[in-house]
Every structure is written in structure tokens, then in C-alpha cells.
Amino acid sequence: MARTRVLVAHEDEYRAYREVIAAGIRALRPHVVVATCTPDELAGGELERFGPQVVVCGRSGIADPGDTPAWVALPPEFGRPARVRVGDRRRAPTNPTLEDLLGIIDEAEDLLRARTGRVASRGPRGRTKGDHPSSP
Numbered sequence: 001m002a003r004t005r006v007l008v009a010h011e012d013e014y015r016a017y018r019e020v021i022a023a024g025i026r027a028l029r030p031h032v033v034v035a036t037c038t039p040d041e042l043a044g045g046e047l048e049r050f051g052p053q054v055v056v057c058g059r060s061g062i063a064d065p066g067d068t069p070a071w072v073a074l075p076p077e078f079g080r081p082a083r084v085r086v087g088d089r090r091r092a093p094t095n096p097t098l099e100d101l102l103g104i105i106d107e108a109e110d111l112l113r114a115r116t117g118r119v120a121s122r123g124p125r126g127r128t129k130g131d132h133p134s135s136p
Contacts, residue, residue: 039059070105072096
């Protein structure tokens with residue numbers, strides 16, 4: 001499996017927060033590629049250019065496009081709930097920690113492995129290995 005890419009997008013006024021999150025992920029998940037940007041850069045093409053599997057975005061109003069495996073809307077203000085989506089699962093934890101973000105990355109990687117496993121287990125014409133060709 002290719003290396004997981006995580007994009008952390010927070011305003012420059014929260015640059016230290018953005019960089020600490022990215023550094024923590026790099027230190028505790030060294031197999032993950034982490035990039036940072038501003039929400040304007042995210043909306044301006046960085047999402048498509050970097051192609052992340054996990055996005056941590058600190059600006060409300062930027063919609064989750066739904067085509068990344070995991071999206072975290074992480075408000076910088078203390079006490080406001082984050083909005084987390086991994087695959088089709090959604091939740092809204094208040095004040096998620098770096099450990100929580102690492103768990104989200106792990107969930108996204110599990111989801112990607114499961115998707116890759118399903119694709120790899122398909123035989124000709126989309127049949128799952130072991131399916132009889134005459135089955136409906």
C-alpha cells in the first residue's frame with residue numbers, strides 16, 4: 001500500500017497549532033507523509049495536488065467534498081466540537097487530542113486496506129475468488 005498522506009490546513013494566525021499537529025503526526029506515525037497549508041490553499045487546489053487520504057481542516061465553511069477517506073473539521077477554538085468523517089462513519093468529538101487524530105489516521109488506513117483487499121480479491125468480471133461462474 002502507498003504511504004498515507006495527511007494534509008493539515010489551518011489559517012496562518014494558527015500556524016503554530018498547524019505545525020505542532022503536523023510535527024506530532026510525523027513523529028508518532030513516521031510512515032505517514034504530512035503536508036501543511038492554509039484553508040485558502042486547500043480550496044485553491046492543494047487538495048487535488050497532494051491527494052491526501054486524511055484532511056484536518058481548521059476553517060469552518062470549507063465543505064468536506066466526500067471523496068477523501070477521512071475528513072476532520074477541527075475548529076481552533078476550545079470547546080467547539082470537531083466534525084469527523086471516516087468513510088461513511090461520522091462523529092463530533094469535543095476537543096479531540098493528537099491521540100484522537102492519530103486514531104482517525106489509523107481508521108483511514110484500515111479503511112483503505114479493506115478497500116484494497118476487496119479490489120485485490122476480485123477475479124475476472126468482478127467475481128470474488130471462489131465464486132462459481134454460474135452463480136447469479
